[in-house]
Amino acid sequence: MARNVCIITEFRNGEFRRVTNEVASEGRRIADSLGTGLVAIALGHGVSGKAVDLGRFGVDKVYVADDPALEYYLAETSVPIIAEMVSGIDPAAVLLPASVDGRDLGARLGARIHVTLLQDVIEVVVGDDHTIKAKWPLFAGKCFAWCEWAEGVPPLLSIRPNVMQCNIVDENRKAEIEPITVPIPVPRTKIVKYDLDTSGKVELSEAEIIVSGGRGMKEASNYGILEDLAGLLGAAVGASRAAVDSGWRPHSDQVGQTGKVVNPNLYIAVGISGAIQHLAGMGYSKYIVAINKDADAPIFTKADYGIVEDLFSFIPALTEEVRKLKEC
Amino acid sequence: MNIVVIIKQTPDTETVIKVAPNNKQIETSGIKWIINPYDEFAIEGALRLKQKLGGNVTVISYGAQRVVDALRTALAMGCDDAVLIDDAEMKNADFMRVTRALAAAAREKNPDIILIGSRTVDYDQGQRGAILAEQLDWPHLALAVSMECDGTNVVIERPVEGGKVTLEAPLPALVTFGGSHAIWNPRYASLPGIMKAKKKPLVIKKLTDLGLDPADFTPDKARIRITSMELPPQRKAGKIIDGGLDAHGKARELVKLLREEARVI
Ligand SMILES: Cc1cc2nc3c(=O)[nH]c(=O)nc-3n(C[C@H](O)[C@H](O)[C@H](O)COP(=O)(O)OP(=O)(O)OC[C@H]3O[C@@H](n4cnc5c(N)ncnc54)[C@H](O)[C@@H]3O)c2cc1C
Ligand SMILES: Nc1ncnc2c1ncn2[C@@H]1O[C@H](COP(=O)(O)O)[C@@H](O)[C@H]1O
Numbered sequence: 001m002a003r004n005v006c007i008i009t010e011f012r013n014g015e016f017r018r019v020t021n022e023v024a025s026e027g028r029r030i031a032d033s034l035g036t037g038l039v040a041i042a043l044g045h046g047v048s049g050k051a052v053d054l055g056r057f058g059v060d061k062v063y064v065a066d067d068p069a070l071e072y073y074l075a076e077t078s079v080p081i082i083a084e085m086v087s088g089i090d091p092a093a094v095l096l097p098a099s100v101d102g103r104d105l106g107a108r109l110g111a112r113i114h115v116t117l118l119q120d121v122i123e124v125v126v127g128d129d130h131t132i133k134a135k136w137p138l139f140a141g142k143c144f145a146w147c148e149w150a151e152g153v154p155p156l157l158s159i160r161p162n163v164m165q166c167n168i169v170d171e172n173r174k175a176e177i178e179p180i181t182v183p184i185p186v187p188r189t190k191i192v193k194y195d196l197d198t199s200g201k202v203e204l205s206e207a208e209i210i211v212s213g214g215r216g217m218k219e220a221s222n223y224g225i226l227e228d229l230a231g232l233l234g235a236a237v238g239a240s241r242a243a244v245d246s247g248w249r250p251h252s253d254q255v256g257q258t259g260k261v262v263n264p265n266l267y268i269a270v271g272i273s274g275a276i277q278h279l280a281g282m283g284y285s286k287y288i289v290a291i292n293k294d295a296d297a298p299i300f301t302k303a304d305y306g307i308v309e310d311l312f313s314f315i316p317a318l319t320e321e322v323r324k325l326k327e328c
Numbered sequence: 329m330n331i332v333v334i335i336k337q338t339p340d341t342e343t344v345i346k347v348a349p350n351n352k353q354i355e356t357s358g359i360k361w362i363i364n365p366y367d368e369f370a371i372e373g374a375l376r377l378k379q380k381l382g383g384n385v386t387v388i389s390y391g392a393q394r395v396v397d398a399l400r401t402a403l404a405m406g407c408d409d410a411v412l413i414d415d416a417e418m419k420n421a422d423f424m425r426v427t428r429a430l431a432a433a434a435r436e437k438n439p440d441i442i443l444i445g446s447r448t449v450d451y452d453q454g455q456r457g458a459i460l461a462e463q464l465d466w467p468h469l470a471l472a473v474s475m476e477c478d479g480t481n482v483v484i485e486r487p488v489e490g491g492k493v494t495l496e497a498p499l500p501a502l503v504t505f506g507g508s509h510a511i512w513n514p515r516y517a518s519l520p521g522i523m524k525a526k527k528k529p530l531v532i533k534k535l536t537d538l539g540l541d542p543a544d545f546t547p548d549k550a551r552i553r554i555t556s557m558e559l560p561p562q563r564k565a566g567k568i569i570d571g572g573l574d575a576h577g578k579a580r581e582l583v584k585l586l587r588e589e590a591r592v593i
Contacts, residue, residue: 017489072493075458075468100488104470107458116424116552119453133555138451142345143354145557153551189467189501192483193494203489209592233593244510251473251508252487257341257449258365258508266592277341283563287590289582295568304566305585307578317579322593325583 002036003154006091008082008106009054009062010073010099011044013196018166018206019097021057023159025167026124027095028058033126034092039063040175041085043078045071048177055175056168063089065180072194073101075108076187083112084182091154093132098158099205106158118147121157136160140257140280161206162263202236204253209266212238212255212282213248216271216292216311220248225312226270229319232326238262238282240272256281271311274299291315329383329479332439333374333407334430334460335367337391337398338450347557354557363398366445369505369512373475374443375406381479384408386437390426391415396530403525404517410530411436417535418545422552423451425545427459432538435464440499441482446471446506457504467497471506 007027009020024040031038040062042051048066063085069077086094086109094109096102098120110117122144123135132155133148149155204210211230213223223237230237239249241256255262257277267285272278274290274297282288283302290303293310300306307314339345339359346355363371374385387402389395390413399410413429434442442464447454461468469475472484483496484503505512517525535542569578569585586593 075461075470079462100471100486103454104458104468107453107455108462108468110455111424111427111459111462114424114551116422117453117455118552119455136452137560138557139339139343139345139354140449140452141560142343143347143557144560146555147552148555150551150553187467189469189495189497191493192496194491195493196491201490205489241509244508247510251510254508254510261452266586266590276344280341284560287586287592288563288566289586300568301565302563304590305582306566306568307582308568308570309575309578313575314579317575318582321576321579321583325587325593 002034003090003092004037004039005031005034006086006089006094007038007040007059008094008096008102009040009042010097010102011042011047011050014046016050016054017097017099019099019159019161021166022161022164023095023097024054024057024059026159026164028167028169030093030095030124030126030132031058034130036092037061039089039091041082043070043081051177052174055173056171057166058169059175061176061178063178063180065182065184067184069184072191073105074187074189074191075104076189077185078105079108079112080185081180081182083109085180086113093155093157096158098160102158106156110156115153115156116149117156117158119158120160122160122163124157137261137284140261141283142280160263202234204236204238204255204260204262207236207262207264209233209235209268210238210255210262210264210282210285211235211268211270212240212272213243213270214240214272215242215246217243217248223248225315225319229315229322232319232322240278269299269303270315272299273297274302329377329381329441330437330439331374331377331383331385332434332437332442333367333370333385333387333402334434334442334444334456335371335387335389335398335402336364336448337361337389337395338364338448341365341449345559347559351556352554361394361397363401364445364448364450365509366447366449366505368445368514369507370443370445371402371405371407372512372514373503373505375515377441377477381477386411388430388433389413390429399530400525401517403528403530404521405515406521409528412530412532413538414532414534417542422550423453423455424459424551425549427456427463429535429538429540429545430456431460431463432540433533434460436538441477442502444502444504446504457502461502464502467501469495469497469501469503472503473507473511475503
């Protein structure tokens with residue numbers, strides 16, 4: 001029988017993170033092209049009750065390790081277990097999320113099983129001869145490259161969040177479950193503290209809409225007007241490096257070549273000039289709106305919709321219009 | 329304390345990327361080269377660590393002769409000595425083999441801690457740290473936005489989606505640096521630093537000097553290869569919403585377009 005495709009899930013706070021569903025859907029598509037099955041490896045605390053649901057996205061079978069020691073990701077606990085499972089499964093390809101933890105896991109897993117990982121994949125093609133090629137953005141998206149793996153080396157890929165479609169094949173489909181019996185290693189690394197932001201704030205790298213403010217915001221307290229707008233749109237708030245360097249926003253909000261690379265459906269750049277390092281981080285948003293009082297700002301060359309206005313009069317007006325829309 | 333920092337020389341972040349005629353590389357002529365910004369954060373971390381605990385900071389890189397400039401800059405910032413792994417013997421080596429050579433060079437320094445950028449702004453793979461740690465069988469504290477070390481243990485904070493984790497590991501350990509300029513604020517090389525750097529040791533090592541077999545590094549040994557490169561489709565400038573409208577009028581028009589044309593809100 002042809003070798004299965006394997007995915008590695010990400011489970012946190014009692015749920016599979018959405019990117020897992022994206023990875024499963026892409027895994028199913030690849031498995032179908034290869035005419036084979038799709039299996040998953042799921043580690044976490046409380047994951048066994050949820051694992052059957054991966055069947056909805058076309059996963060046939062899930063290998064599950066459910067233990068309090070697996071509540072939070074640690075490379076030294078997860079990687080040896082997953083490496084042993086992957087070696088046993090002997091898959092045609094392995095896919096995992098290019099999330100913060102997934103990126104770390106994938107690289108260390110690759111080193112352990114001597115397979116080279118390709119990180120941050122945005123497209124996968126399966127040839128008629130069943131060879132797999134994958135594309136990733138380099139130079140923060142200024143360029144794309146296609147990669148293939150040497151003969152006999154199973155492709156290992158981490159999939160960028162928010163790019164692949166989630167595809168429910170059947171709402172009622174259940175995956176078969178098999179417990180993992182590999183013992184959990186004792187890590188040298190300790191988790192001292194795990195602070196989860198429970199404010200319900202939308203995560204930048206996974207947001208469908210981002211409202212981002214730059215030096216034009218003038219001071220930290222002015223971000224209130226962006227937060228109001230973002231709140232109505234269900235959006236995350238981002239920032240340029242100038243805003244972060246000024247101490248107005250946390251570094252985790254920085255978008256760009258030395259910040260986060262994002263690909264929302266809608267990116268609203270407010271008081272941002274559009275430096276090449278910033279464009280590198282948000283240039284692949286489906287729609288870009290730019291608000292800038294300088295008609296010659298480079299951001300307008302990338303924007304689908306541009307507004308030359310003072311942001312302090314325009315943003316409140318925009319918020320009011322969005323509120324009207326949401327109310328009707 | 330023996331501190332090792334691993335750096336890579338990358339194109340300046342201002343660089344307009346062009347694909348070379350062979351379609352498998354970028355055009356490197358005319359590029360201005362810099363130290364990968366995240367690796368600069370790691371250098372800053374190393375120098376602060378040395379200020380606190382004393383010791384020696386070795387900076388290691390792999391690459392062409394031009395990489396000497398990056399190493400000299402690191403020495404001018406305050407690192408003590410440098411090692412360049414000669415790349416002539418390992419053309420087109422893939423990520424994992426480059427890290428093998430880097431790991432071998434690092435091992436020779438008998439390090440207590442290795443610091444490295446969380447990703448490079450060229451290939452954007454963010455793999456080196458994790459691979460090196462696995463190859464050394466060390467704990468890896470990834471994506472640090474803060475680092476405290478007392479000579480026995482190292483503690484970092486790591487941002488994850490929607491939160492932050494604080495991790496602690498015993499030395500020897502490897503730390504990859506995330507965050508941003510605002511967090512690490514890497515120092516500039518001072519003029520006296522630049523003068524001193526000229527006299528600091530910089531050695532060039534071949535694979536055999538590191539106890540590695542060049543035959544393992546030939547192009548046919550690559551487990552992954554780039555088949556082609558392409559530039560992304562150019563975004564065309566869209567429309568400026570004007571029509572002689574005031575801010576409110578433009579806002580109304582924008583909402584209408586986002587709703588009806590783009591269908592994103
Ligand atoms: C190694 C390196 C890495 C970098 N990485 C990043 C990165 O990851 N992300 C990033 O963003 N940058 C990065 N940069 C910095 C980048 O080069 C720019 O300096 C930065 O993006 C500028 O931010 P800005 O657009 O907010 O500020 P500015 O360029 O100062 O632009 C502010 C804009 O606001 C407009 N404005 C002012 N007031 C108003 C108003 N009242 N109403 C409307 N518009 C107004 C102005 O017309 C102007 O266009 C990096 C630079 C280097 C060297
Ligand atoms: N001088 C260098 N130092 C470190 N890594 C390098 C160097 N030259 C090439 N590389 C490779 O570049 C890859 C991409 O880096 P990264 O994005 O950090 O994973 C690494 O995995 C290394 O194998």
